[in-house]
Amino acid sequence: MLLAFALFAAAVVSGPNPAHAYQNVRPGRQPDRIAVISDSYTNGTNFGGQGPRSWPVQAWRALAAQGVPVASDVAAEGRAGYIVRGDHGSIFRDLTARAVRPDDALVVFFGSRNDEGVDPMQLSGAAHDAFMLARATAPGAKLLVIGPPWPTADVPPDVLQIRDVLGFQAGMVGATFIDPIAERWFMDRPDLIAPDGVHPTDAGHDYLAALIAPRIRSELPN
Secondary structure (H helix, E strand, C coil): CCCCCEEEEEECCCCCCCCEEEEEECCCCCCEEEEEEECHHHHCECCECCHHHCHHHHHHHHHHHCCCCEEEEEEECCCCCCCCCCCCCCCHHHHHHHHCCCCCCEEEEECCHHHCCCCHHHHHHHHHHHHHHHHHHCCCCEEEEECCCCCCCCCCHHHHHHHHHHHHHHHHCCCEEECCCCCCCCCCCHHHECCCCCCECHHHHHHHHHHHHHHHHHHCCC
């Protein structure tokens, strides 16, 4: 092998929205397993972030360069949320069932603004179900819950409510919670958001990787 590590991807779960496996291979060290459950902010769109330009692939490369190899299963579906069904009919609980493995060290949930307008009590129950499924499937894993980002300072009340519900449920299951709204991800950075005003460009995915990779590293056991 000419390089110190190789990065490759392959669909590993059948169905309309498979989980995708990524692995950094580095001799002499076992990779930490990570599952990622998310929406189009992770899956990518025609505006950016598809395939090798997605933030997870960029993050895994950054971690590998720091001597932290990972193997991951990423299940992300456009328009999906904890309640709202995505392009292929999935909610986050369905994606959790596809991506999480018993030997995972970390399970990451990211999003979702797609639940805007849903009943907060239903959202709370659905988030709890997804988190507990991850706990049951991978009892040794840590959970990292990232709330929905918003690209401008005028965040709709419904999106703030999603943030608050997810933060509460993350605390209930002992997960680490990251609040992109409070941290002002993408705010005052219109250059990172596509003309649709919603989705990150390739540069936006690079930005996400730079933000998320250190948070993931801090949750890993090695």
